[in-house]
Amino acid sequence: MSRLIHELSKLPGIGPKTAQRLAFYILGQPQEEISKLAESLLEAKLKITFCSECGHLTESSPCGICSRRNRDQSLLCIVEESKDVIAMEKTKVYKGLYHVLGGAISPLDGVGPEDLRIKELLVRLASNTFTEIIIATNPNIEGEATALYLNKIIKPLELKITRLARGLPVGGDLEYADEVTLGKAFEGRTEI
Amino acid sequence: MFLTSLELNRFRNYNDLTIEFSPQVNIFFGQNAQGKTNLLEAIAMLSLGKSFRTKKDDEVIQWGSETCFLKGMFVGEQTPETIEIGIGRAEKRYRLNHQSVKRNDILGQVPVVIFSPDDLQLIKGGPSNRRDFLDLYLAQIEPKYRFVYYNYSKVLQQRNRLLKEREVNLTELEVWNEQLVEKGAKVIKYRLLFIETTIPYIIQAQQQISNSRETLTFEYIGFRNQVLTNMSEEDIKKLLQEALITVRHSEIERRVTLIGPQLDDLRISFESGLELRIFGSQGQQRTATLALKMGLINKIKETRDEYPILLLDDVMSEFDDGRKRALIENLINSVQTFITSTSRNDFARFAYISDFRTCFYEIERGALKIG
Numbered sequence: 021m022s023r024l025i026h027e028l029s030k031l032p033g034i035g036p037k038t039a040q041r042l043a044f045y046i047l048g049q050p051q052e053e054i055s056k057l058a059e060s061l062l063e064a065k066l067k068i069t070f071c072s073e074c075g076h077l078t079e080s081s082p083c084g085i086c087s088r089r090n091r092d093q094s095l096l097c098i099v100e101e102s103k104d105v106i107a108m109e110k111t112k113v114y115k116g117l118y119h120v121l122g123g124a125i126s127p128l129d130g131v132g133p134e135d136l137r138i139k140e141l142l143v144r145l146a147s148n149t150f151t152e153i154i155i156a157t158n159p160n161i162e163g164e165a166t167a168l169y170l171n172k173i174i175k176p177l178e179l180k181i182t183r184l185a186r187g188l189p190v191g192g193d194l195e196y197a198d199e200v201t202l203g204k205a206f207e208g209r210t211e212i
Numbered sequence: 213m214f215l216t217s218l219e220l221n222r223f224r225n226y227n228d229l230t231i232e233f234s235p236q237v238n239i240f241f242g243q244n245a246q247g248k249t250n251l252l253e254a255i256a257m258l259s260l261g262k263s264f265r266t267k268k269d270d271e272v273i274q275w276g277s278e279t280c281f282l283k284g285m286f287v288g289e290q291t292p293e294t295i296e297i298g299i300g301r302a303e304k305r306y307r308l309n310h311q312s313v314k315r316n317d318i319l320g321q322v323p324v325v326i327f328s329p330d331d332l333q334l335i336k337g338g339p340s341n342r343r344d345f346l347d348l349y350l351a352q353i354e355p356k357y358r359f360v361y362y363n364y365s366k367v368l369q370q371r372n373r374l375l376k377e378r379e380v381n382l383t384e385l386e387v388w389n390e391q392l393v394e395k396g397a398k399v400i401k402y403r404l405l406f407i408e409t410t411i412p413y414i415i416q417a418q419q420q421i422s423n424s425r426e427t428l429t430f431e432y433i434g435f436r437n438q439v440l441t442n443m444s445e446e447d448i449k450k451l452l453q454e455a456l457i458t459v460r461h462s463e464i465e466r467r468v469t470l471i472g473p474q475l476d477d478l479r480i481s482f483e484s485g486l487e488l489r490i491f492g493s494q495g496q497q498r499t500a501t502l503a504l505k506m507g508l509i510n511k512i513k514e515t516r517d518e519y520p521i522l523l524l525d526d527v528m529s530e531f532d533d534g535r536k537r538a539l540i541e542n543l544i545n546s547v548q549t550f551i552t553s554t555s556r557n558d559f560a561r562f563a564y565i566s567d568f569r570t571c572f573y574e575i576e577r578g579a580l581k582i583g
Contacts, residue, residue, distance in 0.1 A: 125384060127373035133384055161366045161391065168387040199356050 021047075073144070075120035075137045077102045085109075085118060092116040094151040098141065098170060100124050100158060108156065116154075119144065124162040125169055133169055141170075145177055152180045159186050213288040213322050213518050214548035215255060221281040222274035224250040225578035234571040235287075237549050241556045242575035248552035251575070252326070252523045255550060258284040258295045259324040259521065260348070261306060261315040270301050286322050289518050293321060316358050323352045323512050323520035327527045331501040335489055339433075339477035346478060349508055350406050353515050357402050364395040368469060375467045389456055392472060397448040399473040400432075400440065407432055407478065408442045413514070414507030421499050421506075421538040426482065428500060433477040440476075495532075502535055509543060522549040529553075 021043060029039035046054060070076070071083035078084065085091060085105070095116025099105055105118050121136040145153075155170055157163035167183060174181055187205030188197055197205070214235045220226040225247045240248040249265070253272065256264045263269055273280040279300045286293045295318060296307040306318050333341045350357045371388040374380060411430050418428055434440045435455040440448070452471065459470040480488045480500060488500055512520045522543060528536060528551065543549065556572060574581040 125387070127370050127377065127388075132374075132377075132381055134381070161363060161370065165367075165370070165384075165387045165391055168390055169384060172383055172387065200359055 070120075074105075074118045075102075075122060075140065076105050076118060090115075094149065095154065096144070096148075096150045096152070097154040097156050099156045100163065100166070104156065121157075121166070124157055124166040126162045126165075136166070138170075138173070142173070145174065145179070150179060152182060155181065155183045159184075213286055213521065215258075215284055215322075215521060216287050216292075217285045218251070218254060218258075219281075219283040220254055222277040223254055223280045223282055224272055224274065226250065226254075227274065227578065229578075229580065231573070231580060233548070233550075234569045235548055236545070237551065237570040239556070239570060239572050240550070240552045240575050241554065241572065244554065246575045247578045248575050249525050250578075252525050252550055252552060254282050255284070255521065256324050256326055256523060257297060258282060259319075259322045259352075261297070261304075261318045264326055264328070269299055269304060273299055273301070284322075288322075295321065319358060320352045320355050323516065324523055325349075325505055325509050325512070325520045326523045326525065327502075327505055328523075328525040329527060331505070331527070332497060334501055334504065335480065335492065335497040339475070342478040343474070343476065345504075346403055346406065349512075350402060352520075353406070353512060354402060357399075360395070360398045360402060364392075364399045364473065367391045367395050368472065368474060371469050372467075375463060375469065380464060389453075392469070393449050393452045393456065396452055396472045397445050400434070400448050400452075400476070401445045403473065403476075404432055404440060404442045404448075410507060410511045413510040414503050417506035417510070417542075418500065418503035420542065421503055421535055426496065426499075428488065428503075429481050429483065431479045431481070433479050435471045435475075439479075498531065499535065502531065502539065506539070506542065509547065519547040522547045524549060524551045526552050526554075 024043045024046070025036070025039045028034055028042050029036050031039075034042070046057075067079050068077050069079075069081060071078045071081050071086055073082045073086040076083050076085065092115045095114070096119055097108065097114060097116055098119045098121060099108065100121050100123060102120055105120060108114055108118070119137070119141050121138070121141075123131050123136055125131060125133060125136070153170075153174055155167045157166045157170075171181055185208050187201065187208050188194070194202070215233055216235075217230065217232045220229045222228075240251055242248055253263055253265055257272070263272055266272070279298060281296070281298050283294065283296045286295065294307075294309050296310075297318075298305040298307075304315070306313050306315055308317055308321065334345055347357075347361060351361070367388065371385075371392055374385060374388060407430060414430070415427065418426070432440045434451065438451070440451070455471040463470050482488060482491070488497060492500070509520060509522065531539070556574075571582070
């Protein structure tokens with residue numbers, strides 16, 4: 021029992037109390053339910069790999085997005101993590117391809133450019149005919165540093181490089197926006 | 213804005229305390245080491261979200277306890293406000309009007325100006341004393357500054373870490389350079405603007421206290437002792453870029469960032485150009501610290517349209533009668549003031565203090581007698 025609690029509490033966002041609650045819940049379940057959970061955990065780990073092209077999580081490489089013909093092959097969107105791809109896909113606005121870096125430059129966490137999938141990115145840029153590169157790293161210090169770095173190394177290739185706009189959330193109120201966001205929204209205003 | 217009541221649980225030597233205050237003068241008197249300054253510390257903590265006496269906030273938790281709790285009720289021009297802080301060994305929780313918030317949301321809600329015996333370090337001590345002073349009061353006056361400063365310090369940490377790596381990736385360094393210049397220029401711009409707009413208040417206070425005998429100048433000192441006047445953010449960026457080029461080799465050798473607002477200074481000199489820090493008499497230095505703080509009070513009043521709370525930690529013994537009079541006559545009738553002192557009579561000599569609504573509290577071993 022204590023081993024189960026210990027293992028569960030290693031998961032992100034799960035403290036010892038939650039781990040204990042989960043452990044008791046699991047014990048209360050019928051055996052087949054638990055087998056299903058255990059199998060799906062193992063199966064996920066065994067079957068899911070990284071796409072050789074974009075670095076996104078997938079069961080078969082290249083992944084569903086890279087291998088689908090109807091995606092716009094001239095657009096490439098660079099994101100930090102796989103979960104960012106999933107978030108972007110939910111929008112159904114973007115029809116191009118992705119490149120997952122696997123993180124952002126952060127010396128404090130020991131992550132430098134060589135730890136990100138940047139070499140793979142350069143190979144892709146050289147062998148494909150992208151017309152626009154969209155940098156979609158997070159709008160924080162590390163994401164911004166990564167974007168600047170990418171800009172530096174992609175610029176010589178003379179491709180169009182864009183960044184996602186920063187500004188007001190849809191359905192929000194101006195008065196509740198924090199000053200920095202509002203300031204950015206002002207800088208990035210568009211003509212209507 | 214003023215504090216109407218304070219509640220402390222297991223805070224320093226106060227086990228369980230609730231006090232109500234006068235909106236004008238509150239005097240804590242008693243022997244040494246009875247807990248007078250602890251009360252000022254608690255009041256400042258409700259305003260700043262941290263202690264002004266220690267960097268380790270869990271030191272304020274009573275010995276033998278694991279948590280402590282502070283609550284202050286404030287009344288201002290607008291609505292009453294309640295600020296609560298819970299401190300544990302590993303974390304702190306803040307609540308503003310019963311809503312859970314972050315420290316940054318508390319900071320600046322209720323501005324305070326603190327006078328303490330350590331203030332002389334502002335003049336005599338190293339540049340970090342003056343930078344901390346600028347940053348502390350800027351954050352209270354300009355809510356945006358906290359964010360600007362936080363972003364800069366993150367960039368600085370990242371860059372310093374990168375410089376410590378065995379082999380520094382120069383393209384990556386360039387990226388952090390750009391960020392350092394951009395975020396650093398913002399910090400400096402805020403400080404320059406703050407200095408420019410606050411100095412008139414400080415000089416005015418200075419002349420009041422010293423009867424115009426001496427005038428001081430205040431200059432922001434950047435990289436290699438360069439005096440920065442209020443320039444545009446673009447110009448500051450250019451300066452930082454140039455400075456970065458000159459230190460490029462030594463930065464890689466010494467493995468640390470050698471330019472930026474974390475190293476700048478505020479230079480205070482006489483009109484003749486002589487530095488107050490070196491050439492000022494003890495008395496002149498004291499007058500200057502008093503002027504700095506009094507100027508700030510008026511600046512806060514001007515920008516926020518209400519006075520800050522004034523905390524005087526055992527400073528009455530430091531000032532001569534002229535300075536005390538200046539302080540009392542100028543401030544005490546409009547600002548809520550908390551004073552600690554070893555004797556009740558310290559104030560009786562100032563007959564005019566009795567015109568104000570003054571409350572006396574005698575402090576003895578963490579207990580309090582209204583007297």
